[in-house]
Amino acid sequence: MSFAKKILILGIDGMDPRLTRKFVDMGLMPNTKKYIEKGAQRQDLVLLGGHPTVTPSMWTTLATGAYPMTHGITDFYRQSKESLDLMDYNLDSRLCLAEPLWNVFAEAGKKTLVWHWPGSAWPPTSDSPNLHVVDGSSPGGVNMSNSQLEPEFIVTADVNFTQISFQEKGGNEVTPCAITDLDVAEADSKKNGIENTGAKGISCIILKYGEGAGSTEYKMDIAMSPIKPATNWAFAKGDAKEFVMLLSHGLIRRPCQIWKNEKGIYDTVAVFKSKKEEQPICILKNNEFKEYIYDEAIKNDKKYQVIRHMRIIDMDEAGGRLKIWISPAMDINNDTLWYPKYLFKSVTENVACPPPSSMLFAAKGRELFWGCMLESWNVAARWQSSALHYLIKEENYDVIFSHFHNLDIQKHTFYKYLVKGSELLKGEEFEDFLKDLYIQADNYLGSFLHLLDEDWTIFIVSDHALVATGNQVPLLGDMNGVNVGVMRELGFTEVKKDADGNDLKEIDWEKTKAIANRGVHIYLNIKGRDKYGIVDPKDQYEVEEEIITALYGYKHPVTGRRIVALALRNKDAVLLGLGGPECGDIIYFTAEGYNYDHTDSLSTTYGACGTSVSPIFIAAGNGLKKGFTTTRVIREVDLAPTVAVLGGVRMPEQCEGAPVYQILEETYKGNI
Structure with missing residues (x-):
């Protein structure tokens, strides 16, 4: 017997119940408020987190109903058997020792989608044709781990520059949310017989503050070019100026024209494949975000078709200088992390390709923070919502496990500045950015709200949240080494x-x-x-x-x-x-x-500025009480058995949690 017809789990990595409650009460999250009013949860929205408070461990716990000691995923990395100072990458389903609930659903005849769940989801571990899996090999964004061919960087042009150059500033100081360039194996839906995903024998010795997760800065590459009068073009506007945009670490050159508007102000950049072309690849307007620019990239002597986002973040009205942010380049043809593979073609042809993610650190300033990173994740939110809605319609899924990483990855870039601010921005400005992040998350959640009227039961959960502190963190507790x-x-x-x-x-x-x-x-x-x-x-x-x-x-x-x-x-x-x-x-x-920010803290930890590390729990829809508040302590291990009861399937084999029977509409008698 099942109490719910269809089930959708909306996982949002890093969503803080304490902040959510605050912003809901402030009127900033109207969609989330509707879920709460229609659903059943604690008044404080808290899901008692497990340990360690880190992504792979807790998403695995949410999926299996088992504690890390049981499922074996005890951190972002696992200890290498070779030496104590080495680690192995841990986001690999074949390392998990507990049965995930999606396998139970699929093998019970329920058509199930696992969407970018960064906790023992990839590769698929069931042969059931009812199981579909998209990514899960790293937290950041869909396809981020294997399709991102170059990082985001800055193009700067100036009449005072004398030569074209590309300066590699590095980009090693990133959080684990931004892991890219993994050696990801093809999935054959078998638990054995494939080499493990990702890197092994990773060494990171953290000697001082500023290394590992304590890093204060992401060092962006910078491409530089002189600005000159436009010459020798097949097509050029009057008074146009030109410069060269270097892409792929300088391996690709795109000539660009700078154009005046009707008032005589230079406010437009046209990017061309070559000077022989009459039509540009794209046209950029000053301070306007341009998404989905199709072009090429080169990596390891191989050419790829890619998409990028761009934004002019600074431009002299006289056309004497400018700065352009360039997003990471994403391979638009890589279907490695989609099972079955036809899903990739179906989504990319009917919705769009997976967009690039952004992770810009606070010292880079307001323009990059608000104008580029937040906008990139707005694009990602719209794409993911559209992709899921398309698949819901076309594939007729019974159960969906989904994950979205916008809150966690963006919080990592500025939480250390929430209390004291940075050189460029005050702490209050970062608090404003935090509000915008939760408005972004609310808009994403709101795009699924109508499904409550279409017989769906929806759970909103997170793996952990993040805490801010005003103290310098001691050199203890860094998960990176x-x-x-x-x-x-x-x-x-x-x-x-x-x-x-x-x-x-x-x-x-x-x-x-x-x-x-x-x-x-x-x-x-x-x-x-x-x-x-x-x-x-x-x-x-x-x-x-x-x-x-x-x-x-x-x-x-x-x-x-x-x-x-x-x-x-x-x-x-x-x-x-x-x-x-x-x-x-x-x-x-x-x-x-x-x-x-998280990992090293107890799951009940509070931080400055109203932050906490606890995950969130909100549930609404068929089979659940309406407008109900429970005083029960709901644990992360309780999600899987609760969803199992609502879906009318057995518990996962190693499940250690219990159904949250207090929020069920029907009296739970312990049998299906």
Whole structure:
């Protein structure tokens, strides 16, 4: 027996119930308010999060109803078996040890779509023809991990420049949400027989603030060109000026004309494939966002058909200088992450290609922040909503698991500035941007609101949210690698030095008893177990006790307060759903006020400016009470069994949660 006819899960990564409640009450999120009024949830909208508070782990928990200790996805990366200082990429369904609910639905005869779910979704792990899967190999955007051929960058032109040049500033300081260029295997819907997705043996030694997740800046490439009078064109407007737009790290040159408007002001750029062409590839107007520009890109000596977005962010009225933001270039023909593959062709021909994502850091200023990044995600929201609506109509799905990453990836770019601001913007301006992000999310959710009147049951959930802090984060808790800072101060980790006494990014294993790697995990360097072990196994308990005592005693150098909220041995971490072979010997969580945006905090943590790390839960539609508020604590492990009951299927095999029977319209008797 099923209580719901069709089920849609709208997952929004990083959606904060505390902020949502605030913005709903302020009247900024009218669509979300309607879901709440029509549905059933807690008054505070909180979904009690699991641990660690990180994307792959928690989306896997939402899908399986199992804790990370059970499903085995215990962070963004997993500990390498080769060495304690190495990590392997963890977004791969074949690493998950628990059954996902979408397999249950598909094998029960329900046509099911899993859309960009970054928690053990890709590749498909069921042979059922009822299961369709799109991406899930990384969080950012659909196809981001394997179709993004070049990062976003700036084109700048000036009459004072003397030569064309391309300056690579790098782009390594990005959060895991922006992982690209993965070696993604083709899906054959089999659990075995394919090499694991993504990178293995990743090494990241974090010695100082500004590395890893504590990075303060994304270093954008810059293409530079002189501005000159337009000459030797097949077509040129009167008084036109010209410059060259370098693309693909300078491998592609696109001649451009700068045009005057009817008032004699230079406000337009026309981009051409060559000077021989009479029609431009695109026309850019000053301070107008131009989406879906079709062109070419070159990578590894191969030419691709791509789309880009562009925006003129600064332009001299006399045509003497200008700056143009160029989005990442997205391969428009890559169907690797779509199963079955005909879905890619169907969506791209009837809706559009997956658009590029943007991740511009705060120091880049208001024009890029509001005019480029926010607009890029507006395009992504419209595209994803249109694609899902198209597939709902054409494929007649019974169940859809969907994920959208706009909030998380954009928050990562500015949360560290919410309290104190940056060099260019005040903290209040970032709070305004935060409001705009939630308005964006509300508009996206609102595009599905009509489905409640068409017999759909809708769940709005997130994996975690993010916290802002006014304190400098200690060098402990970064999920991107080995956290040397605090562990070195406490005498447990040491790095090698060069001939001049400077630190090298290489662990000195002869002097290292333990390392903090992958967010909340600490590993002892044990003889016989680890490659360079020095700790005698019989001393493990005492060394663990020494480390835990030292962590609780460590004080922040400025505030003088403790930075660790909780530290547990592996066997005790089961209390929080962690522990076991995929976790460290010690699991710890940093204290409130000393957290990275997420991952290292307890799931009940609050931050500055009304932020919290808790995920959200809102549910409305067939089978659920209307306008109902429950006092029950709803946990992330409870989503899968609740959806299973509403859909009339069995629980996933390893499910550890329970149906939220208090919000069900019919009395739940424990049988289907």
